[in-house]
Amino acid sequence: MPRPLSPLSLAVCLPLLVLATACGPGSADEAYVILDPQARQQGFGVEVDGEVRYTPLPIAVPLAEGAAVVLTGPERREALELEPGELAYIRGENGVITRGDPDLDQIHIRGDEASVREFAARVGVSPAADGPSRWLLRKSSVLPMSAYFEDADAKDLFSSGPTFIATRALNQPDLSDLQAAAREAGGLSAGNEFRVEEAEALAAFFAARANGTAGRDPQDLARERAEIERDLEIDLAIDEPSEGREGRPFGLRVELKNRGLVERWLITPDDGSSMGWREPYVFYTVKYEAEPGIWVDAPKEPFSRCGNYDVRWDEDLAALPPGGSMSLDQEMLPLVYRFNMRAAGRYRITAHYKYSGGAEGRGLYSFGGLVEVPPELFGTPAFEIVSNPIEFTRRIAIGEGHGEAE
Known part of the structure; x- marks a missing residue:
């Protein structure tokens, strides 16, 4: 697997992305992995072709090159079978794996304002406040871009240790799923509006979709x-x-x-x-x-x-x-x-x-x-x-x- 691009090489490559997407981030055959702070604290890492990484940054996996991806941790080695465009979010002290299709054009970061703003400047975007010490970065392919920093650069940039958060696309319920479940629960009322009894019947389904417990x-x-x-x-x-x-x-x-x-x-x-x-x-x-x-x-x-x-x-x-x-x-x-x-x-x-x-x-x-x-x-x-x-x-x-x- 090629080494991730340094900030300098990333800056050189970005203007060419429209003409040659193979130059850098956002390739259609990439998948991504994010380790949350608790998982990293417990010693979980992501091994890609024999190299173990513990970075808080998203990790890009070039599937076209046949990269072998393994989740490593305390008394655990688990192969990660990833699909193109998929994001695996490793969270908690047990390294729970949550999968989803991320929005490549936005990332959420928890960290101090100065570090987040410097990082955002390097990828050419202005951060927007998204809660206490939480920031939203929106730009075309910003998630893949963030995966192409060297681990050492990330460590120097985020001295306080950032949290890259799985994008909201992972926990956004889909209306078509809710409608399908409503039909199974007894059908939608006229005009496709939910009745009170339907809302009660769908409460568990909707909450599971929204809070990420569905499928676990x-x-x-x-x-x-x-x-x-x-x-x-x-x-x-x-x-x-x-x-x-x-x-x-x-x-x-x-x-x-x-x-x-x-x-x-x-x-x-x-x-x-x-x-x-x-x-x-x-x-x-x-x-x-x-x-x-x-x-x-x-x-x-x-x-x-x-x-x-x-x-x-x-x-x-x-x-x-x-x-x-x-x-x-x-x-x-x-x-x-x-x-x-x-x-x-x-x-x-x-x-x-x-x-x-x-x-x-x-x-x-x-x-x-x-x-x-x-x-x-x-x-x-x-x-x-x-x-x-x-x-x-x-x-x-x-x-x-x-x-x-x-």
């Missing part, structure tokens, strides 16, 4: 979910041990913590998360001890609020490093808004963080159109983190005395 081995999804739920935990504690006669909310502290060894990408809760209108859904459950050892759901309080909320949950992306924590309590409804806890007796409280990639009606659509799952979470299975339970006893019912709790 169910065992792989279950294994990855178990790893996420093992690494993350919610620490729930009562800051104030009692609630006065006015029924003031408990002072609860709710923290999501990463106890694992790898960084985890998460969506931070915001306005609407406590109602389950957007990702993630953060909420409490409360049990009441009806009889010794018999716990039942505490009665619910009627509650409503305005329908305005932050629909763009895809922009609330955060990386939680090993040992890091994220506060959840600011976006969780106080207990007294949701539960009738005025009766004397013993109560058990649990906090939840639930992510489903837009399934269950939590915001695949916004008023401005489709809300896309962030590339860092593309292919991530639905998961739920449940806190340790905490208990308290209300010795006197509210309305009968001081309503003291311990």
Whole structure:
């Protein structure tokens, strides 16, 4: 396999691309591979004709030359069978392989602004902000161009270590697929508009297409979910041990913590998360001890609020490093808004963080159109983190005395 072009040779070649596409990037017989940061951190690399690369840049594979491509990693060697024009995105600590047909004319990069702008200048494009520390580069064949930098040049250019992200073409649901599934589920209504019952029937299909879990081995999804739920935990504690006669909310502290060894990408809760209108859904459950050892759901309080909320949950992306924590309590409804806890007796409280990639009606659509799952979470299975339970006893019912709790 020829060595990738240096920035200088790339600059010389680019003006000739229209006349001679064989000179450089964008050949019809190329495929591409991207390693995400977690995969690289775990030691995954891409071996092309015996040369192993760990670059954050896209890797071009010249299929016409019969290149042998192998995914290497901890106790793993797996041949990658690639089709012309295909992109294989290697993600996560287990090196999960997600395949798709990329948009060669755009790339997404997560990195510091100075490095991204210098890189963009070398390929002749102006970067557009696409979220926190995330940038979109649009230009004809910009994805193949980015694959023709030397690894050393990329290392010097991106001293902080960039993240090249699989293009959105990989996680964009196709309307024809949705229509076909609708017909299988019972047919489209007049005018090809979805009925409410059709939307419910298609929720799982649509979410799987949109969040990248469609086509993945169910065992792989279950294994990855178990790893996420093992690494993350919610620490729930009562800051104030009692609630006065006015029924003031408990002072609860709710923290999501990463106890694992790898960084985890998460969506931070915001306005609407406590109602389950957007990702993630953060909420409490409360049990009441009806009889010794018999716990039942505490009665619910009627509650409503305005329908305005932050629909763009895809922009609330955060990386939680090993040992890091994220506060959840600011976006969780106080207990007294949701539960009738005025009766004397013993109560058990649990906090939840639930992510489903837009399934269950939590915001695949916004008023401005489709809300896309962030590339860092593309292919991530639905998961739920449940806190340790905490208990308290209300010795006197509210309305009968001081309503003291311990």
